[in-house]
Amino acid sequence: MLARNELGHRLAILIVLEDARRADRLAVSLSGSEDLIPMLAGELHTDDAVDVAIVDEAAVGHVSLEGTPRVLLSSGPVEQRERFAAILPAGAEPALIAAAARLAAAGYHIVAGAAARRQDISVPADGEREQDGAYSGQPPLHLSPREAEVLALLAEGAPNKVIARRLDISVHTAKFHVAAILTKLGAANRTDAIATAMRQGLVLV
Incomplete structure (x- = not known):
């Protein structure tokens, strides 16, 4: 899994939402x-360690875990x-949400305008990359339909064997598609690829 590869342990995800039933459903899904x-x-x-907190606007002020990255579920503009x-x-x-939590725990920001782990893939608020190796008026990135399927599975944390099984392809072919995605996105690894793809709106899972 992605989080195991990057962090070496299972991730503790705290869910704090105003809608208790939605929080329950999300916990079951995760x-x-x-x-x-x-x-x-x-x-x-009090002694529980938390890797990431998932919050909504109503819960933001109630989560005071110092240094814990937060994933915000928002219904409007965010200051x-x-x-x-x-x-x-x-x-x-x-x-x-799970993909965003994994990325947050690995030290990535996928918020437009926020500092990213790699400065060359940070995205300004206007959505256009700057000249330092990011967006610079280039045509939008196009993935093949199969690459889009592989990318969605990568966002779920699927290793190559699972990707191959889910898409009914060989492991070798799965590796080929993963390598192609990393190359197209200019990503150093899978986590980088998912972070970049989410910033560009390419991950639809």
Whole structure:
């Protein structure tokens, strides 16, 4: 899994949402990923370590975990966007939230205008890359339909064997598609590729 490769342990994900039923459903969905350990706010103990917090606007002021990256589920414009490792639509799918949580735990920011781990892939607020190796008025990146499928599975943390099984292709072919995606995105590794793809709106899971 992506988080295991990057961080070497399962990720503790704290979920703090105003809608308790949605928080429960999200926790159940995330628990299906073997690299994530979702926890609800009421289940958190003082000695529990948290890798990432998933919050909404109503919960932002109630989460005071110093230094813990936060993924915000937002239904409107957000001030002080740099406070968050990722900002997703309020109705984002659990798989996309999980991908954002993995990236946040690995030290990435996928918020337009926020500082990224690699400065050459940070995205200004206007959505256009600057001349230092990022967007510079180039045509939008195009992935083949198969590469788009592979990218969606990468965002779920799927290794090559799982990608091959899910798409009914050989492991060698899966590796080829992953390498092609990394090359097209100018990414150093899978995590980099997913972060870049999410910034560009290429990940639709």
